[in-house]
Amino acid sequence: MSPECAAARDSFVDEVDIDLAMTAGGAAPFDIDGYERRLAWVYLSRVVAGPCAALSALIESVGVVEAARAVRECALPQSLRGPTEQRRGTDTAARDLDLMERLGGRVVTPDDPEWPAWRLLGLAQLDSGRDRDGAVPLVLWVRGPRSLLESSDRAVAVVGARCSSGYGNQVTAEIAGDLAAKGWTIVSGAAFGIDAMAHRAALAVGGVTIAVLACGVDRPYPAQHDRLLTEIAETGLVISEYPPGTPAHKHQFLARNRLVAALADGVLVVEAGLRSGARNTVKWARRLGRPALAVPGPVTSAASAGCHRMIRDGEALLVTRAEEVIDEAGPLRLLLPDPSDSPGAALSGDEALVFAALPEVGSRLPRELAEQSGLPLPAVRAALPALELAELVGANESGWYRKQPARRHR
Incomplete structure (x- = not known):
């Protein structure tokens, strides 16, 4: 175990001993596991200081406590060593929680009932290679x-x-x-x-x-x-x-x-x-x-x-x-969406991105579609014929256009 991890462990044990002593005499029992998880969330939040898809994936795979241990000991895949190197040896989680309490605030983690999971679900579906900052936040300070x-x-x-x-x-x-x-x-x-x-x-x-x-x-x-x-x-x-x-x-x-x-x-x-x-x-x-x-x-x-x-x-x-x-x-x-409003609803991958980049009115050249969709030009050129075969798009002298513009509810 690294010196940083050992120090963090000893600090945590001391804090838990104090809190257990405070709960003696009929007070509500202290949730050690819950507090350890909260400390882990807060520690990792400060280590990466922002969205980090690779860390989110690690937490999803091994759990937040084990992920925090892996970061402290640098037992990490290569994709996480750079983002965590600068601050992994600094653990101020307990002080951060105390500061938020003094500010009248709190930290909200995915373990908490008020975590807006369904709102943030779309972020988890984004391609981290394309949307580098698109990961779900580790915690929210509130x-x-x-x-x-x-x-x-x-x-x-x-x-x-x-x-x-x-x-x-x-x-x-x-x-x-x-x-x-x-x-x-x-x-x-x-x-x-x-x-x-x-x-x-x-x-x-x-x-x-x-x-x-x-x-x-x-x-x-x-x-x-x-x-x-x-x-x-x-x-x-x-x-x-x-x-x-x-x-x-x-x-x-x-x-x-x-x-x-x-x-x-x-x-x-x-x-x-x-x-x-x-x-x-x-x-x-x-x-x-x-x-x-x-x-x-x-x-x-x-x-x-x-x-x-x-x-x-x-x-x-x-x-x-x-x-x-x-x-x-x-x-x-x-x-209550009308399926006829979304002719491209069944699309996925590059075809969905190219179709979404096409305006409902007007046309676009492949290079413009590449800029709008974020795809490389060859991928756009490969997707367009497939969309044409599906009778979703057409082409004329000014570029590619949607054949079936989405109709609006009234």
Whole structure:
């Protein structure tokens, strides 16, 4: 056994002895196994500090306690040695749990009743080779009084430009406020602009909102939103997959966006420039099978150019009010699909990805489909003839197109 593992074991035994002594005299018995598992989850969360498909696979195979032991002793496959090398010798799990308790927060693990397993199921189905940051989070660090499972039962993610316009702020306030008033949870990232307006609109009507951070829940980001995040934590939820004390880094925002999409029934973009990070959240929504929605703006507005592009390319459906959002994201649509609406529903593999990359209106060249689907060009060219034989697509002088556009419920 390595010195690090021996030290962690001795520390754990000391903590358990103290807790057992405290339960003497008729107190509730201490759940040693449950505490050991919680320490293991928290330790691994800090070791990798973010999504790690290889570690998730190891936990699925051997269990979280054994996975933690393997990481401490570096008894690991090659794919895990690099991601765990820097922090495997640091075990602050007990202190992290104590810190969260002092913050009035908690850590939610897959062992807990409020773990939103069905919401996160889609992440487990993603190809880790293609979606490197697409793994299920190991744990979620949470501040707020509500159940994460119940709060995400009916939810819409509202995202958009950080430099929002007056028009964008007004539309966000109206749509997010109406959704929250109708009992929908508003999920967003607490950034400047559209995100903050969506959170404030939900709070203004006494609704529920969830802020998903790309840093530790004890480090408000941006710092100017300290008061906003405190207010959200008092009535809703502030969550992160990153342990306390973790600063915000650029790549963590892109990984965070998958949780914003996963915790909601659909993603609404109110304003977005052509290079807006909101389009990354839409990408995750499409990967997870969630509807992507966009609000149009003035044709002269650069702040809405990304929304217009997504609508034009078939990446998002045009909506203008809360009722239209509910029509697309509501449970009737999700639970009672019409098979005729999804002619490509039976597809899998490369063919499914290529078909999904084709817009409902218009055509695309193979190179454009390769960019949209993330597949290499030869794989796209191999999939297109198979789709044509299935009478799902056709070709003309401008490229490939869908033969049977999906029809919408009414």
